[in-house]
Amino acid sequence: MDMDRLLSQMVEDAARVRALVQGISDQQARWKPAPDSWSILEVVNHLLDEEREDFRVRLDYTLHRPGEPWPPIDPAGWVTEREYNQQDPDASLAQYLSERESSIAWLRGLFAPDWDTTFEAPWGPITAGDIFASWVAHDLLHMRQLLELHWAYITAELEPYKPDYAGEW
Secondary structure, eight states, rough: OHHHHHHHHHHHHHHHHHHHHHTOOOOHHOOOOOOSSOOOOOOOHHHHHHIIIIIIHHHHHHHHHOOOOOOOOHHHHHHHHGGGGGGGGHHHHHHHHHHHHHHHHHHOOOOSSSSSSSEEEEEEEHHHHHHHHHHHHHHHHHHHHHHHHHHHHHHHHTSSSSSSGGGOO
16 A cells, blocks of 8 residues: 555545535535435535544544544444535635644654554444545545536536537536
């Protein structure tokens, strides 16, 4: 695993998230294609909470506090409980970017981490390397989600016209 390259990827992915979110209207930030889907703002706040309460914390516990239980998280519940869609879009993005910078600094400060250190999760064993790999991949999942939300928003705005000539989505 090439840590330097993966940390660069995480820095670049944060910039990509910023590019996908910065400058959109408040209406678009809060818009949902369906009542049970997430808005762009909800995605950003999810990324923020995952950054500060999930990946970094759980990787730290796995590497440095073997045998201690992970603090509980509720990513799906937090969307409504923490009223993600009512938050300030600019402030949410700024907080996410700040937390990502803290995460990168923390990751760069790790000295010879044992990526094979294992935590016994309720669903089965997971290594520190698996957690880190999931953290890197998590960005890509939500960048895809952000692009899908942009597509859904613009196609709704274009009605009654269709962007089919642009190509298949």
